[in-house]
Amino acid sequence: MNNGAALFLGLLFAMACSWFAFVGAPQWQFGQEIPYTDEATGKVFPVDRGGAAKRGHDVYRQNGCFECHTQQVRQQSYRFSLVVDEWGTNVQQTLREFPEVSLVVSNEEVALPPVPYLLFDDLTLREAKDYQRRRTESGTQLRRVNHPVGPDIARWGARRTVGLDYLLDRPVMLGDRRFGPDLSNIGNRQPDPRLLLLQLYQPRLRNEDSVMPSYPFLFESLEATEENEAEALRHQGEFVKDGRGRLIAPKPEAHDLAAYLLSLRLDEPVFEAPGLGIEASDPESEATEEQSD
Ligand code: HEC
Numbered sequence: 001m002n003n004g005a006a007l008f009l010g011l012l013f014a015m016a017c018s019w020f021a022f023v024g025a026p027q028w029q030f031g032q033e034i035p036y037t038d039e040a041t042g043k044v045f046p047v048d049r050g051g052a053a054k055r056g057h058d059v060y061r062q063n064g065c066f067e068c069h070t071q072q073v074r075q076q077s078y079r080f081s082l083v084v085d086e087w088g089t090n091v092q093q094t095l096r097e098f099p100e101v102s103l104v105v106s107n108e109e110v111a112l113p114p115v116p117y118l119l120f121d122d123l124t125l126r127e128a129k130d131y132q133r134r135r136t137e138s139g140t141q142l143r144r145v146n147h148p149v150g151p152d153i154a155r156w157g158a159r160r161t162v163g164l165d166y167l168l169d170r171p172v173m174l175g176d177r178r179f180g181p182d183l184s185n186i187g188n189r190q191p192d193p194r195l196l197l198l199q200l201y202q203p204r205l206r207n208e209d210s211v212m213p214s215y216p217f218l219f220e221s222l223e224a225t226e227e228n229e230a231e232a233l234r235h236q237g238e239f240v241k242d243g244r245g246r247l248i249a250p251k252p253e254a255h256d257l258a259a260y261l262l263s264l265r266l267d268e269p270v271f272e273a274p275g276l277g278i279e280a281s282d283p284e285s286e287a288t289e290e291q292s293d
Pocket residue numbers: 060063064065066067068069179180181186189190196199200203204207210211212213215257261
């Protein structure tokens with residue numbers, strides 16, 4: 001073999017390229033991320049999950065919930081709406097420029113509707129920009145509002161998930177199969193802990209066709225006494241009972257898991273993914289250009 005050195009260097013180069021693409025670049029992009037502080041409100045995001053929810057994270061992992069549930073919401077594109085913040089002074093001119101506006105009639109007086117007024121909904125970026133340019137002489141102020149869209153967002157999330165969402169999770173459980181719904185926003189979609197506990201005890205109580213396994217070992221059966229009734233699971237107003245007529249109550253692990261599920265929320269807007277109905281910060285910002293017509 002005469003070209004041993006060249007072969008070695010070639011392989012080293014190929015390996016170095018893939019190392020850079022899969023390890024170096026992501027580390028460079030995300031490795032330095034730290035919790036973000038909103039300067040206006042002083043709020044920090046993400047906040048570490050507290051006691052029960054933190055323990056629940058382990059229960060989630062121990063029971064392999066991530067085998068069937070993802071925690072990642074994707075976004076396809078944006079749609080835009082235009083909101084009027086100020087009508088300007090020349091009503092006649094405004095009406096000529098925006099014939100779409102419906103006037104408000106009260107006490108025999110005809111007036112422009114109160115602001116903020118939703119003028120157009122569901123526009124592409126180009127349409128929105130065209131309208132924004134059209135406002136000219138009437139002095140009407142149009143503000144563009146982003147709406148992230150996509151099948152994941154419609155079903156599960158208020159916004160897409162970003163690296164920051166997982167910053168304090170050890171380990172991160174993104175999941176790669178969706179036998180069940182995505183859970184990254186379950187705390188908002190199902191804020192009632194009793195229903196979450198019922199789902200864990202026996203998914204088929206609420207949905208006959210559910211293929212989710214039940215987790216009875218996270219629950220204990222108790223004597224049917226008045227004292228125990230406060231803790232016991234109910235379904236449609238009736239106590240859930242085991243074969244021997246005893247009440248079913250969650251063990252601490254079940255409470256922890258429910259607390260973890262409740263802590264999964266996507267209502268905090270972040271810089272990269274402002275979320276539903278958040279106004280576009282800069283009209284020409286390049287982040288909003290990826291739209292679908
Ligand atoms: C074998 C796959 C599988 C596993 C493992 C699994 N699930 Fe599910 N899960 C499903 C399916 C399918 C559904 C949808 C049907 C239903 O609502 O029961 C679901 C529904 C849910 C829902 C209701 C979601 C909603 O949008 O209302 C919650 C909450 C949930 N699972 C939590 C969990 C937790 C916590 C674990 C781990 C202890 C877990 N699941 C394990 C398959 C699974």
